[in-house]
């Protein structure tokens with residue numbers, strides 16, 4: 001009797017469990033859109049994308065995918081669906097030299113994290129569903145990441161490097177010296193939740209001291225911090241514009257370089273051979289950014305330094321594309337920042353095409369290549385079964401014309417619609 005009661009109870013739990021699972025995983029069907037062939041394959045015309053909970057369950061032509069009863073159906077006729085954009089060089093708490101930055105001089109951490117949350121929300125609405133943060137303050141990024149994961153704040157998925165670690169006087173805030181000092185600084189960021197380490201191995205455009213071309217870290221320092229990151233299963237990238245610093249970092253196995261302003265063809269070829277990533281952030285040194293810098297009241301010396309770096313930066317990008325250096329898109333501006341009539345993220349992709357990439361490869365640099373760099377290919381970067389439902393929609397095929405990214409009208413992250421311009425609000 002007891003045995004039977006137990007069995008009955010177990011059955012009840014099973015039923016309840018199945019019911020709970022069903023109730024917690026609503027099904028959404030995106031119907032009638034065309035799914036962009038992100039690997040160069042033909043688009044799926046008149047597709048159905050079935051989403052269960054936060055992941056994609058099935059995808060295929062409407063004729064072959066049954067939309068289950070009770071599914072929420074979203075009409076996508078005439079739209080082109082592509083993976084949510086990814087931006088790999090973001091500072092959500094960014095403050096630059098100039099009037100706008102000066103107004104934030106006394107910003108407290110609570111104020112900053114709220115400003116970052118707003119920037120995260122605007123990033124998502126602009127079509128960016130994953131960001132990599134490469135330098136924030138005081139752990140504010142970890143707090144925001146957790147809040148977004150819990151649904152307490154709205155924003156993209158966040159991978160973050162925490163604070164930028166630099167030798168004293170370097171291009172960053174968290175200074176550490178000697179191999180053990182740098183090891184400890186890296187371990188502290190990893191302990192707080194950093195999934196990347198960001199160091200600066202040369203100066204930056206915004207610096208008032210030091211040369212962009214210098215390589216101020218010792219071999220012992222550089223090799224140790226890279227080793228510590230890797231021993232913790234964390235990748236490490238470097239703010240870098242210098243070939244000398246690049247050669248040193250490549251020797252010890254750095255995973256990527258940011259900006260790369262003055263990198264030579266030889267360095268870019270070596271990066272290709274080693275699979276070292278370049279995150280170009282080309283928007284920050286080109287004409288669209290000059291308007292932005294004027295708007296925020298940047299000082300003349302800053303504008304001049306950005307402008308003079310811009311020429312080398314552009315030539316470097318053209319060479320990187322020509323030799324096939326792995327490129328993941330990043331902007332160093334807010335992902336949604338207005339730039340030449342669109343956002344910084346989209347402008348960055350357009351500039352890759354202007355510099356020699358095919359539209360398909362520019363799109364890949366903003367999606368699958370980022371996923372590959374992050375080691376998150378099984379979760380993000382493609383519209384495919386089992387991946388997070390991070391999907392955006394535009395008016396025509398962006399593999400034919402990258403400028404069509406300017407027509408983003410729908411943004412879904414993890415199965416939740418963050419924006420749908422077709423629905424009146």
Ligand SMILES: [Zn+2]
Nearest residue numbers: 089091134332
């Ligand atoms: Zn940056």
